[in-house]
Amino acid sequence: MFKGGFIQNLPKIYGLYTGGFIVFILLMAILESAGVSAANIGIMFVAFTVCIYALIGYLSRTIQVDAYYVAGRQVPTVFNGMATAADWMSGASFVAMAGGIYFGGYTYMAFLVGWTGGYVLVSTLLAPYLRKFGCYTVPDFIGTRYGGTLPRFCATLVLVLASFTYVTAQINATGTIASRALQIPFELGVWVGLISILLCSMLGGMRAVTWTQVAQYIVLIIAYLIPIFWMGNKLGNIFPHLMLGDEVQRLAALEAEYGLVKNSAADIKSAGVPGGLKYISNPHSAVPAGGMAVWKYLSLAICMMVGTASLPHILMRYFTTPSVKSARKSVAWSLFFIFLLYFSAPMLATLSKLQLMDPNLPTAIIGKSISEVQSIAWVQNWMSVKQVFIADFNGDGILQLNEWFMRGDVVVLATPEVAGLPYVISGLVAAGGMAAAMSTADGLVLAISNCLSHDIYYKIIDPKADVRKRLIVARVLLVVIGALGAYIASMRLTGILGAVAWAFDFAMSGLFFPLVLGVWWKRANTAGAVAGILGGLAAGTAYLIYVGPKFMANTPWLGIDHLRFGIIGASVSLIAMVVVSLMTKAPSAATQKMVDDVRVPSGRAILGKQH
């Protein structure tokens, strides 16, 4: 059945895998109807999928440097696209995005535009050129293009800061899902999550992460789309994405009917609403009026787009393709696979909002009496874990739109229950969320540890280290970074941990212009790069501390709040880099020739196969 090598057989292998997963879902459905408890089905879903990933990780073990760092540069275009999509879509995309749209409406959807539009920048400005360079890590490019230890070190600094901001949130998400599905305490769930992540990456590095990420993408996309199509069909829309126009308009009419009331902070406090729970106060599809609203939307989209093009764990995925041409195509496939989930999230938000709001549907709760709503099983379940809350502000005993509080994650996690789908779907969703959080955490932990082992240990501390020693260092660092992330996640320091958006802002502040100008501006030199990285990072961080609600909490300047501090950082980075480059000597002829060679898509990579 399997002639030829592993790479030639990939479509067959993953085809079988997908078939096997569907059989597993059906088996669970049969077990459910045979009376197996919901809790056990959840455990089986998460445990089974994690074991499969661990098996793939074990089978991909390697002792070669280029296999460990860049999967041997032989990952085919489409599969690299799937792996990037899984690498990209985090627990936040899977669990929180639909919830964000549910509460934020149109304004929140700037994230959708930003997190997809960024790939146009990746593909036109960076990915093909970085692939031609033949680097192992992003600082590897900065270090070779600009020469010297200092730029490499500075780039490492940004990489670690941006990726670590991101990874604790991912380990936190694996912990949350593992603890809920396996019914263990959160602190233990975090460590179970960490072990699963390390099983996937430790033995095989990038090679193992690549093949597990493909497997995780398949699970997460199936888990996201099935509930949407199922629910859509219940409401009579065979293909919900094309057919929810009326539903969106119906929501606007219902909003007008119920009224979008803003609760005062004092009311929320005195009613004792648990932290993190939200209520609907933004219109679903209407565009808020005024120039400031437009700027807020655009500035958020810009930060997410530019940040996407600077995030090292994404860029390094394009180092694994066989050629420049396939790196370019692979970006296109990545965005296609990401698109499948992203254009479904607003539909999920629309459907689940309608289910709660439309009085013509049996699932509606808004406008009903509060005692009646409190007796619904799923409301009780989620209320007992403080994810849902009802506050009767006006004391009329009827549930108003502004009296219903919910955590954003509940939109994805509880929708199957709300819509009355069988429990097997909830188990599937848990497995999908776990896959999304694990795949991103894997990519991030690997990006950090590869960078520290290659750029700091091998390139700066001990350039004479042999292959065996380098790979041991890389693996030790992987475990240390992962454990550090899990330790911080287990302390639940939500008070000081930042938003996911911060990772994008840090990356764009320090890395975007040094990377782009390294390819597109020959005159950029070492001093300019150092000024660009450090200036951007310092300005961005200083501004974050100035406006951050958990820090000095000053009034943002021109509406640039803590989610958008990258605008300040990147602008400073650009100016510093251009000014300092022009004030100092032009780069050497050898460096300029290197840039010329990077611009030619065929021929040998700049850096050797083993370096």
Added chain:
Amino acid sequence: MSNKEAHWTKTRNHMWVTLAIWFFFSIVIFMFGESVNQASFLGYPLAYYMSAQGSLLAFVILIFWFANKQEKIDDDHGYGGEREDD
């Protein structure tokens, strides 16, 4: 002009065209979000639709188009090698 320079000029122009289209779908449409939303498509208000699906789809198509056209530029200048060692 050498072959290398001609190739780079074309590559650079192609990049600018791609980024101009990208700018339209990511920035320009949403600059006028309020008036764009008055129009409708498939029953969705248009700015809502673009933000939820339309611009996203435009980006997907744009990147595929970009990659295909760039490959053609590379081939025309003899840089169409598939692997590193070609």
